[in-house]
Amino acid sequence: xxxxxxxxxxxxxxxxxxxxxxxxxxxxxxxxxxxxxxxxxxxxxxxxxxxxxxxxxxxxxxxxxxxxxxxxxxxxxxxxxxxxx
Numbered sequence: 001x002x003x004x005x006x007x008x009x010x011x012x013x014x015x016x017x018x019x020x021x022x023x024x025x026x027x028x029x030x031x032x033x034x035x036x037x038x039x040x041x042x043x044x045x046x047x048x049x050x051x052x053x054x055x056x057x058x059x060x061x062x063x064x065x066x067x068x069x070x071x072x073x074x075x076x077x078x079x080x081x082x083x084x085x
Contacts, residue, residue, distance in 0.1 A: 001029060001049055001050070001051055001053070002049070002050050002052075002053045002056035002057075002077060003048070003049045003077070003078040004022075004047065004048045004050065004056060004060065004075055004077060004078055005045065005047060005074075005075065005076055005077070005078040005079070006018060006045060006048055006073060006074070007044070007045040007074035008044065008045070008071050008073055008074045009033070009042070009044050009046060009068070009071065009073070010068070010069045010070065010071055011041065011044055012042075013068075013069070014033060015032060015046070018031035018033070018046055018048050019031050019048075021063070021068065022050060022059055022063075025055045025056065025058055025059035025062075026050050026052040026056075027051040027052075028048060028049070028050060028051075029049040029050065030047075030048070031046065031047070031048045031049075032047050032048075033045075033046040034046055034047075047078055060075050060076060060077070063075050064076070
């Protein structure tokens with residue numbers, strides 16, 4: 001299983017939107033939009049977990065830099081969360 005970082009999202013993007021975007025690349029295990037704790041507003045990025053590692057790499061290759069609702073997506077393998085956050 002591979003967790004992908006998906007950045008430069010429009011603030012109106014939902015987890016369902018991410019599911020639809022990545023559905024062509026295999027089963028989506030989970031999708032999350034990160035929100036500001038104080039305002040509840042999207043921070044413009046999220047995470048998607050795909051079941052198949054090779055399909056996740058395919059998704060990165062094909063979707064990174066593509067236009068999504070007027071914004072070029074920034075997609076790569078998610079880094080582990082740091083302890084100081």
